[in-house]
Amino acid sequence: MSPHQVPFDNFYSVIPAGGIGSRLWPLSRADAPKFLHDLTGSGQTLLRDTWDRLVPISGADRIMVVTGRAHRAAVESQLPELSDPNIVLESEPKDSSAAIGLAAAILLKRDPNVVIGSFAADHVIRDIRGFRRSVREAIAVANAGFIAAIGITPSEPTIGFGYIHCGKAIDIDDAPSAVSVESFVEKPDFETAQAYLASGDYLWNGGMFISRADVLLEQLGRAEPELLAGLTELAEVWDTPVRDAVVDRVWPQLSKIAIDYTVAEPAAAEGRLVVVPGDFDWDDVGDFASIAKLHSGGRKSDLAILGENARVLADKSTGVVISQTGRLISLIGVNDIVVVDTPDALLVTTTANAQRVKSVVDALKISGRNDVL
Amino acid sequence: MSPHQVPFDNFYSVIPAGGIGSRLWPLSRADAPKFLHDLTGSGQTLLRDTWDRLVPISGADRIMVVTGRAHRAAVESQLPELSDPNIVLESEPKDSSAAIGLAAAILLKRDPNVVIGSFAADHVIRDIRGFRRSVREAIAVANAGFIAAIGITPSEPTIGFGYIHCGKAIDIDDAPSAVSVESFVEKPDFETAQAYLASGDYLWNGGMFISRADVLLEQLGRAEPELLAGLTELAEVWDTPVRDAVVDRVWPQLSKIAIDYTVAEPAAAEGRLVVVPGDFDWDDVGDFASIAKLHSGGRKSDLAILGENARVLADKSTGVVISQTGRLISLIGVNDIVVVDTPDALLVTTTANAQRVKSVVDALKISGRNDVL
Structure with a gap:
């Protein structure tokens, strides 16, 4: 040591x-x-x-x-x-x-x-x-x-x-x-x-x-x-x-x-x-906008792709795709997009709306949809 | 008769x-x-x-x-x-x-x-x-x-x-x-x-x-x-x-x-x-923008949802969702969006890009991805 x-x-x-x-x-x-x-x-x-x-x-x-x-x-x-x-x-x-x-x-x-x-x-x-x-x-x-x-x-x-x-x-x-x-x-x-x-x-x-x-x-x-x-x-x-x-x-x-x-x-x-x-780097990765930023190195023109088996075909698109399914995901002309693809739930939003994801979770809780929470 | x-x-x-x-x-x-x-x-x-x-x-x-x-x-x-x-x-x-x-x-x-x-x-x-x-x-x-x-x-x-x-x-x-x-x-x-x-x-x-x-x-x-x-x-x-x-x-x-x-x-x-x-209505429903329009009756503020078992939770979103999977689909703050959710492929684009979907199909053909065509 x-x-x-x-x-x-x-x-x-x-x-x-x-x-x-x-x-x-x-x-x-x-x-x-x-x-x-x-x-x-x-x-x-x-x-x-x-x-x-x-x-x-x-x-x-x-x-x-x-x-x-x-x-x-x-x-x-x-x-x-x-x-x-x-x-x-x-x-x-x-x-x-x-x-x-x-x-x-x-x-x-x-x-x-x-x-x-x-x-x-x-x-x-x-x-x-x-x-x-x-x-x-x-x-x-x-x-x-x-x-x-x-x-x-x-x-x-x-x-x-x-x-x-x-x-x-x-x-x-x-x-x-x-x-x-x-x-x-x-x-x-x-x-x-x-x-x-x-x-x-x-x-x-x-x-x-x-x-x-x-x-x-x-x-x-x-x-x-x-x-x-x-x-x-x-x-x-x-x-x-x-x-x-x-x-x-x-x-x-x-x-x-x-x-x-x-x-x-x-x-x-x-x-x-x-x-x-x-003075070290730090991020609480609190939302999908953070994840997009973390992976883009601050560049706006990037599309971050996460997921072991992610298969993404993107044309003129930026933001972040997180894939858990292995499905083919095709993006065309969407900017600052957030796509989170899981076996039982799909989220499509934008980095600007990343903080509002919690409201979906709240709505699901209220409606008793614990199967996807 | x-x-x-x-x-x-x-x-x-x-x-x-x-x-x-x-x-x-x-x-x-x-x-x-x-x-x-x-x-x-x-x-x-x-x-x-x-x-x-x-x-x-x-x-x-x-x-x-x-x-x-x-x-x-x-x-x-x-x-x-x-x-x-x-x-x-x-x-x-x-x-x-x-x-x-x-x-x-x-x-x-x-x-x-x-x-x-x-x-x-x-x-x-x-x-x-x-x-x-x-x-x-x-x-x-x-x-x-x-x-x-x-x-x-x-x-x-x-x-x-x-x-x-x-x-x-x-x-x-x-x-x-x-x-x-x-x-x-x-x-x-x-x-x-x-x-x-x-x-x-x-x-x-x-x-x-x-x-x-x-x-x-x-x-x-x-x-x-x-x-x-x-x-x-x-x-x-x-x-x-x-x-x-x-x-x-x-x-x-x-x-x-x-x-x-x-x-x-x-x-x-x-x-x-x-x-x-x-002078009758007619549409060749050639792309997803047509489908969105067909279902919105021309209103821009609508989200059209197609699919027998579609489960969509949308917040401040317009466009069209077509679901074949029964997954929960959540949209937040996306406008004129097109989401097509099938068991093996997902498309996310906008109505303005609807005509460009064919280019994805062409790309898939070129790369021999007949499994999703």
Whole structure:
């Protein structure tokens, strides 16, 4: 191992692998969530990409995956190195506060000095070295007692991400780029996003948080004391034979809330959150427009084609085709088109409408069409 | 039967059912040509619609269908009333001169005074009474020794049809609207089509020709004497046991040429062709734009949905969806879209590109993809 690949001491990676990715329907489904797809053309799933990115940082034996019981087999098949103590199964989805909080509580019980970093299972980062540099600084921030967030230097005025409004530089050993946080801000409109980009004071919120487990849980407990109590109760018995019985009783009662609201925003308001600006590439691949962009390298004239057996005959067409069927797909004169061809559902839209895909999923839920969700 | 439904004496309808309809791929295929589809939402195929339209004109026992051997079973299934002497099977496609000429030659041998009218198997006409009025006049024209064409009064400056340039009124008993023909003209550009519409002197060429069989064959023989000789040889033996052997020998040698070039245009040039203007609705449903228009009633805001088991969830979308699979098809924010969903091929284009579908078929032919043609 080169010095760059030595795992950091006391550090544990946590991968919450929970979200379905509704805006990627009909590709993403309840039984085939976004993290189980290859959306980059890497030849492997986003989950596996995430794992491979984290192994040099924490070591394969120090990566914990939190996922739904229904996805256990798929996750284990993707990550054969994943050891049993490192897989945490949710009996039902409870959002990121419970998922990351449970991992933190379990790991804290096993090691009172553990620092954890949570990294989504379904984001794309290609600059592994840049990512590692930022994680190293974030760990230094965490060791100083803060909660660290990694923000991404925006490359364009994107409206699809939340932003972090940065404050002043903070003097922390081994974290030269650390800055304080003024606030977290929700997805902006385009003009606002342009202003953010121009100001240089805003970073994309990449949803990556690094913290001592005890600090994170203490912060969480102030916003959600009952949630913390439940997580602590679970952690107490996690490595014992009564785990399942306690999970079945406690987990369903837990609050369903994103960690942004229970940890990141309150910590920012109290001056306990520090951001490390990352200058690596990052994308949450949240919709089909992201996928098209990811594959086109920013060129408008491209047609991205995903799918092992994709057979596409295109004439004067741009956008993205995702094929799961092996059918011949012919496009003629359609621009910025999105075609997602699956065995039981077909989506035809445009990249400009990519965010509206979720509304279809909502309509299908309302009409009870769970067979295609 | 009302007086309007009494079949005309000596009249025989001929339905050439040959064309695949390449611009309707992947709906139309070699083994599922256009005339075997329901493109109108009538609940039955275009062929059956055509048959039903002709029965009151010639009687069910006086309609002859010329089709490929491969389509025999499908045609007979659609037309159980079709009697054996009235089905003419081609061993390979030979275009309309051979198809209609053979029908004319067979019928002439059976009845020297027969008048025939040829009507495509895959056109749409809904105004049955208007159609019958025009056919009645065309039969009067044919009985006067001319070849009659039925032209359609244009309702808009269409570039997708050929036109008939009309001349002066001609005095023929029982054909008060008959006019002479200056010329047949090919599909025009849009400006020319607008000028045609404004002038009032141009009709759409509906490809409907009515003539005494002997007159038609005499005309054809002047342009293509060898073709006439072949057709006559076939007709001589048609109702005998040696038919198949003679077909196998003679048919492959016949010229492959449209009747427009062998009969209609030469007859027009010689003053033997007379046009009866029809003021009924007519469409050759030549491409998906035609289908969209047919179903929208001219409104731009509509989404036409065809297919028995079509399940479409559309949001702010217009155009046409044709579904053969029963898959859920979701459209979001796509306008004038054409989606044709078949088990082995999917087409996504726009109504503006409808004419270019044929180029896909050509590309597939070149690359030997007969499995989807």
